[in-house]
Amino acid sequence: MRGDRRMRVLYVSAEVAPFAKVGGLADVAGSLPHALRSLGVDARTIMPAYAMVESNSSLDVETVIEDFPVIMGNGEVQPAYLKKIDHEGGPIYLLGTNRWFTESVSSETLYRPGGEMHAFFCAGVLRAMELLGWIPDILHANDWHTGFLPVLLKQKAGPAWGSTASVFTIHNQAYQGEFGLESLDWVGLPHYLFNYTQVEAWGRVNFLKSGCAFADHTTTVSPRYAEEIQTREFGHGLEGLMQHLAFTGRLTGILNGIDYDVWNPATDPVLASRFTAETIEGKALCKMDLRARLGLPESEGPIAGMVSRLSHQKGFDLILEGAERLFDQGLQLVIQGLGDPAMVDAFQDLERRFPNNFRLVNRFDPDTANRIYGGSDMFLMPSAFEPCGLGQMIAMRYGTVPIVRSTGGLRDTVQDEFNGFAFHERSAASLVEAVRRAMNAYKGDQWSTIRANCFATDFRWNGPAEQYLETYRRALESRNPERYHELLGERSA
Ligand code: GLC
Secondary structure (H helix, E strand, C coil): CCCCCCCEEEEECCCECCCECCCHHHHHHHHHHHHHHHCCCEEEEEEECCHHHHCCCCCCEEEEEEEEEEECCCCCEEEEEEEEEEECCEEEEEEEECCCCCCCCCHHHHHCCCCHHHHHHHHHHHHHHHHHCCCCCEEEEECHHHCHHHHHHHHCCCHHHCCCEEEEEECCCCCCCEEECHHHHHHCCCHHHHHHHCCHHHCEEEHHHHHHHHCCEEEECCHHHHHHCCCHHHHCCCHHHHHHHHHCCCEEECCCCCCCCCCCCCCCCCCCCCCCCCCCHHHHHHHHHHHHHHCCCCCCCCEEEEECCECHHHCHHHHHHHHHHHHHCCCEEEEECCECHHHHHHHHHHHHHCCCCEEEECCCCHHHHHHHHHHCCEEEECCCCCCCCCHHHHHHHCCCEEEEECCHHHHHHCCECCCEEEECCCCHHHHHHHHHHHHHHHHCCHHHHHHHHHHHCCCCCHHHHHHHHHHHHHHHHHHCHHHHHHHHCCCCC
C-alpha cells in the first residue's frame, strides 16, 4: 500500500514546452500533466537538463540531488544530478550529466546523436526517482527517446519498481530511433530479450518498437492514427506489432488537446487586437498588422498561414507544386518554419517570383507564429500523414479555418465544410480544389458559419485527460490490482 489516494504519474519527455521545444511533443508534454493534475492526479514531469534550460535566469531552478552515479551497462559510471522547476502545471524535474544535453535544443542536437544519451536518460530517470523516494504508479514514456524505459522497468529496475505500470505514447511512428546492438550494452540489457522485438539479424535495435513491445499499454495521439499505424502505408515496418497490440487491447488512440490559456485570442499579448467569436472585428486588425509586418500588399482576398517544420511529412511538395494556381485565385500565403534546406531554397525562390503573394518566415519565432494564427483567414495542413496535428486546433481557436488533407488526427478534427475543408487524394490538384472551395465560401455567407463552428469546436485537454486517466487505471489494474483498488477508494481483499 502506498498510503495516499492520489495516483502518481511520471511523465517522461525529451522536450517540454515552454522550456525546450522542437515539435508538437513539447506542447503535449507541457500541458497534459497540468490537465491530469486538475483531475487530482499527482502528475510530475521529467526531461533532460539541457544547458539552455538550466541557465535560463528567468526560471527558478532548484537542485534536488547534487550528484549520483548512473551505472551504464559496461560498468562505467556516469555522474548525474537532478534539479527541479516548480511550475504551475506541476513539478518539472531536470536530469543532468556532464556529458550530454549541453548544446542548445534543435532537431539535430535532440534527435541525432546516436541514442546513447537517450539510453542514459532512461536509466537515470529510474535511479533518480528511487533516490528521491518518489516511485510513480504510472511511468508514462513518450516517443523513441524514452523507448528503453518500459524495457528497463520490466527487466532491470530494482524491487521498488515492481508495481509500477508503464504507458508508452507514439507521437510519430516515422521516427523510431534505430541503433546498433551496442545500444543494449549502454544500459546492460541482454540481447536475448530482443529476439522477439528486434530483428537481430539486422543487428539493429529499435527504440520505439522496444517501448511499445514492453509497455503495459501503448497509446497514440489520435484514434484515426491508431488505426492507420496498423497498415503498411503508415506503419513504417511496425504494422505487425501494432496489429498485435490492437488485437490484444493494448493500443488506444487518444486525441491531443491544447492549452486554452496558452492559446487564447482574447488575451494573446502579441496580437494587434484581441478578439473572440463575438468581437471578430479584432481579427481584421490582426490581418492588417500581419500584412504590414510581412510587407505584403493590401488585397481583397484571404491570407492562408502555415506554421510547421519544413519536412516531407507536412506536404510542402503539394504547396510548391500548386503555388501558382493558388496565387492565381488571389490567395496570399505565409509559411513560418525551419527545416529541410532544399525546401527553404525552393520557398525563397517562390517568394522572389511572387512577392505580392508569398512570404517565408524562416526562423523559430513564437510571436510571429501567434500573429499568423491570429491574422490569417485560413490555415493549410496538406500533410502526407499526421499523427494528430496541433496547428489545426490552434488555428480554430483563433477563428482561422483549416484546410487539411484528411489523414490521422486531421481527419478526426476537421469536418469538410463544417469547421474547415478537407481533401483526400495526395495531389496538388486536390489541394488547389479544396482551396478553391474555401475561397468561394470566403466570398459568400457560408464563411461566418464555418468560422463560428471553428470557434465552437472544443479541443480542451479535459476530455483527453480523462481518457489517459482511464488508460492508466487499466494498466495499473493488470500490473498492480491492489493499488488499483486502493486508488478507486475500494477496500481490496
Ligand atoms: C508529432 C506529430 C504531430 C502531433 C505531435 C504531438 O509532432 O507529428 O502530428 O500532433 O507529435 O503529439
